[in-house]
Amino acid sequence: MSGPGRLDVVGSGLSMLCAVHCLAAPLLSAALPLLAGEGVELGAFLVLAGFTALVIGSGVRRHRRPGSLVLLALGLAALTALRALEGAELEGAEDGPLGPALVVLGSALLVAAHLANRRALRAHAGCC
Incomplete structure (x- = not known):
């Protein structure tokens, strides 16, 4: 596996860890407030x-396929919407289904972006 391919695997893992962290934040804040603080x-x-x-x-610069950038933008938009929702402090917003749905959607899109990037890098290496 090439260096960029390894980075996509690491990025996918980080995205999944982020989702687990966000979904477990209510439990973490009770047990370990430091791990669920705003700064963290x-x-x-x-x-x-x-x-x-x-x-x-860096992958798109090599393989010139913008699909992974689209997935990245959508994933970051979902996670940014989640941050905005939390910042708005709407009554019951974090307790409703929208928060977890945005976490899962955003993280899944970031994982998909890494997988698409990795696939495009492999195809590019095979053709050139």
Whole structure:
């Protein structure tokens, strides 16, 4: 597996860990408030977004297929909407189904972006 391919595997794993963290945040905040604090949430989001954009962006420069960028943009939009929803502090917004749905959707789209990027990198390596 090539270096960029490994980074996509790492990125997919980070996206899945992010989803687990976000879905378990209510339990984490009761047991370990430090792991579910606002600073940790924002920091994890920024690291995930930056890493994913870097890996996908470098892959697209090589293989010239924009599909993974579209998935990246949709995934980051879903996670950004979640952050905005949490920031709006709407009554019951975090407890309803929309929060977990955005977590799952955003993370799944980021994993799909990494998989599409990896597939495109493999196809590009095979043709050139």
